[in-house]
Structure formats: structure tokens, C-alpha cells
Amino acid sequence: MKARYRIHLSKKERETLLDWIKTGKRKAQHIQYCHILLNSDESEGRKPPRMTDVADRYQSTARTVERVKKAFCDEGMSLFEAKERKTRSDKKIDARAEAHLIALLCQSPPNDAPRWKLQMLADCLVELEIVESISKMSISKLLKKMNLSPSKKRNT
Structure with a gap:
């Protein structure tokens, strides 16, 4: 070579x-x-x-x-020399958005739907102007991280 x-x-x-x-x-x-x-x-x-x-x-x-x-x-x-670490600029969900997502899950789904769908949660977060845009996969990953599911029944 x-x-x-x-x-x-x-x-x-x-x-x-x-x-x-x-x-x-x-x-x-x-x-x-x-x-x-x-x-x-x-x-x-x-x-x-x-x-x-x-x-x-x-x-x-x-x-x-x-x-x-x-x-x-x-x-x-x-x-x-030490290289400067890159920060993630693509992370859209912060603690505030997580709290809103949990609050949404505690409410009943809109339009008399039997349960929350991932896309419905994403749409609600955008509609409430918590995030500019978000995919249903990001919602899914966040729920998995928090060990939650939109379809699980909760004792309320």
C-alpha cells in the first residue's frame, strides 16, 4: 500500500x-x-x-x-487537544413535554375513541404547541422509556 x-x-x-x-x-x-x-x-x-x-x-x-x-x-x-463534545440538537422532548404527555395519558381520549393512539398523542402535543412537530415513533420511544403505554388500563 x-x-x-x-x-x-x-x-x-x-x-x-x-x-x-x-x-x-x-x-x-x-x-x-x-x-x-x-x-x-x-x-x-x-x-x-x-x-x-x-x-x-x-x-x-x-x-x-x-x-x-x-x-x-x-x-x-x-x-x-480535547475535542468539543457535540450536543444533540434534534432532541425535541424535554421534561415539560414529558409532563404534558403523562397528563394527556391520564385524560380520556378525544372523539370518543376507546383508547389513545400514538398518532393522536403526537397530534395533541403539536396542537397544544408544546412541540413544533413530533413523530409517533418518538412518542413510542418516550412511552417505552417511561414504562407507559397508551393502551394500558390504569386504576383511577
Whole structure:
């Protein structure tokens, strides 16, 4: 496999990576990345070993070695900085919406229906302007999480 990403570490980067390995106070994954990068370094006329040899030496895969090399080429040393966690922006139901859903389940279904249907619950939440839109599957998952069912009889 031909090397797509070639690593050329500066003296400072090399010293930093070696220091991180020696101290051992980094994440194990980062230390493994340091080893991979140091072994793949082509600066000062070094000839790096094949990706599969590097992968075998550090209990990894050739794909991981390639991924680390690509990330280093794209990001540099910021590869080792903490990444910002992504928050879920698609979550529509909060505690307020859950409370409204429970209150709906305690009421009798509209239009003289014998029991609540998932779509009826979804429509009611939208109609009451609690959520902008919601699917019946989201309602189903929420009821399952709360261990409720629209068809269960309750002692009232």
C-alpha cells in the first residue's frame, strides 16, 4: 500500500511527542498515536517502515495508522487537544413535554375513541404547541422509556 500521508516532524514536535511518551500522563490512545507518528516520521532522511509493520508493533491496524497520519497532516499537533463534545440538537422532548404527555395519558381520549393512539398523542402535543412537530415513533420511544403505554388500563 502506497503511503498517502507523509509525516515530517519538526525537532520541537518530535521532542514533545517523546516527552509525552516518557511521562505517560496522556491518554493511552494519544500515546499510541505518538508512537505511530514517531515511527512514521520521514524528516532528517529517515525511511519509515511499512504501515502494516507499524500497526503490528503497536497492536493496531493499518487503517488506524493511516487515519492518524491523515489527522496529523490535517490538524498538526492540535490532534491531541480535547475535542468539543457535540450536543444533540434534534432532541425535541424535554421534561415539560414529558409532563404534558403523562397528563394527556391520564385524560380520556378525544372523539370518543376507546383508547389513545400514538398518532393522536403526537397530534395533541403539536396542537397544544408544546412541540413544533413530533413523530409517533418518538412518542413510542418516550412511552417505552417511561414504562407507559397508551393502551394500558390504569386504576383511577
